[in-house]
Amino acid sequence: MLPFRPVARAVGALSLATLLAVSPALSAPSKGPCYSVQEFAAEQGIRLHTELMVVGLTCQHMDVKGEPSLFNQYKMFTLKHQARIQQWEKTLVAYFKRTTSGNPTRGFDSFRTRLANETSQRAIALTTPVFCGTHAPVVAAAMAASLEEIERGLSPDAAGVRMANAPRCDKPAPTILMADAAAAANAVPARSPAAVSGAAAGAAKTKAKSSAP
Numbered sequence: 001m002l003p004f005r006p007v008a009r010a011v012g013a014l015s016l017a018t019l020l021a022v023s024p025a026l027s028a029p030s031k032g033p034c035y036s037v038q039e040f041a042a043e044q045g046i047r048l049h050t051e052l053m054v055v056g057l058t059c060q061h062m063d064v065k066g067e068p069s070l071f072n073q074y075k076m077f078t079l080k081h082q083a084r085i086q087q088w089e090k091t092l093v094a095y096f097k098r099t100t101s102g103n104p105t106r107g108f109d110s111f112r113t114r115l116a117n118e119t120s121q122r123a124i125a126l127t128t129p130v131f132c133g134t135h136a137p138v139v140a141a142a143m144a145a146s147l148e149e150i151e152r153g154l155s156p157d158a159a160g161v162r163m164a165n166a167p168r169c170d171k172p173a174p175t176i177l178m179a180d181a182a183a184a185a186n187a188v189p190a191r192s193p194a195a196v197s198g199a200a201a202g203a204a205k206t207k208a209k210s211s212a213p
Contacts, residue, residue, distance in 0.1 A: 033099035034169035037156055042091035043164055044154040049085055050112060052077055052139055054119040059132035073139050084147055111165060 035043065056071030063069040068076065078085060089108065096107035123131040142150065152158075156168065 033095075033166050035095065035164070035166050036169060039091055039095045040156045040162075040164060040166075040168045041151070041154065042088040042095075043166075044156065044162065045085070045088040045151070046092060046112065047115060047163070048138075048142065048150070048154060049078070049088075050115045051119050051135065052142060054116055054123065055132070055135045055139055058120070058123050058128060059136050062132055062136050070136060070139050073143050077139075077143055080143075081147060081150075084151075115165075 052074040053071075056069070056074040059070055092111070093104045093108045095104075096102075096111070097104035100107050123135075126134070145153075156162070156171075
């Protein structure tokens with residue numbers, strides 16, 4: 001079984017490299033709301049959870065007969081780490097309450113939908129075979145990893161540049177802001193029907209507690 005942390009780091013590096021190749025002008029974070037360390041870590045967790053969902057929906061051709069499908073593994077991951085995912089969600093809802101004037105829960109739901117669409121755009125930019133070939137192993141690795149291993153791999157201070165909706169307040173670089181990353185991905189002509197469907201976008205909004213028996 002592939003260790004979770006190296007796989008997650010390799011996938012992140014490939015996704016980032018794709019975005020940089022599309023738009024070399026991606027710059028340092030702009031002024032605006034910023035994350036506490038806890039909030040930044042919570043987004044990385046939600047980003048992983050959302051990516052597992054998109055992989056499950058996009059890479060169904062890689063499902064192995066007689067084994068749980070990639071999407072079912074995503075649902076199993078959700079149930080296995082339900083309490084922690086709910087904490088990530090709660091932390092980000094609090095962030096939107098702190099930084100916006102609108103409904104913070106609606107702000108989080110909108111953010112997660114955008115995150116799913118961003119991941120889908122990366123799948124299009126890479127093409128489905130490349131995206132699935134590099135991202136599908138993360139599903140099995142995430143399922144096999146303990147929560148401690150997952151959080152260590154997603155640590156805000158882990159090496160590398162992170163994609164995020166906002167920079168950290170205490171350490172604004174290196175971060176590629178989500179809006180810039182999405183714009184870069186959107187600049188690539190669509191070469192695959194791997195975009196997240198309306199059903200997928202709806203699934204991205206579903207709270208972890210809805211997966212409980």
